[in-house]
Amino acid sequence: MTKQGQGFGFGMGKMKELAEAFKKAQQVQEGAKKLQEELDQLEIEGAAAGGLVKVYLSGNQEPRRVEISPDVMGEGAEVVSAMVLEATQAAYENSTATMRQRMEELTGGLNLPGM
Template sequence: MKGLGGGMAALMKQANQMQMKMKKAQEELAKAEYEASTGGGAVTVKVNGDHMITSLKISADVMKDGDVEMLQDMIMSATNEAVKKARDTSAKEMEKITGGMNIPGMF
């Protein structure tokens, strides 16, 4: 029984270390920015790791065309791509820490 307790303590220590690494990675990822553009740079969107838009740039040339639907589509497309980059990066970083294990409630 004595050996079992030591193994459990080591397992708990590893779990705590993993949780600390994940928390630090999540904090760093939240600060990162992810950028995507559409229309050859006509619309550029930046989001942070919390998936909040931090920057939106629209080329003056797009405004001259006056095509509101096209502009809306470009903004939506660029935003979705930037959010996808943020999610993919977050998933890859967490996978590095967990070794690919899916741990419910950890992230």
Template sequence: MKNLGNMLKQAQQMQARMQEMQAKLEAMEVEGASGGGMVKVTLSGKGDLRRVAIDPSLMTADEKEVLEDLLVAAHADAKQKVESTMAEEMQKATAGLNIPGGLGGLGGMKLPF
């Protein structure tokens, strides 16, 4: 019965930490860039697009395809940074908790963002 009590206590601790992490991610902004900073994309910590900044020199008909490619690359850069930050925050949220198999003990759970 003592183990069950410890498990419930750990679950409550994890829930509190996860709520803190969710609030932190919601408020966080991450910037991705491409083309040497000519295109910048800002995402929230949950992956929502917040801003796009484009160097005016790319806004010509001749640069259309280049601009499109740079937007995709900047978004990919920002998304990778969000995912890395989220993984770090998840590790902090579960630090000290005895979860069998670490984060893999959550069934390889991936959050939807």
């Protein structure tokens, strides 16, 4: 025996909740687009050898520039290459951590059903 007026069990309260969640999702989408633009403008540093080698990425992990101090040039290609790799890894970690933090700030407190 089915109850009258139940339909699919999706009453007005659920519709209002879904509409609110949809509105929040749209706000997050708009915020994400703005965030991507902001991250693209950032320049995030990774360093090695006490700052003698620096690599800069955007907040979207796009390479921007590399700085190598003349003081390390006499170390040989293998050592300088290792320093550049270390600085690149540090820049990547800093950039992804920044992106993750900004995304958490954007979506913080968002309670979407089913997510």
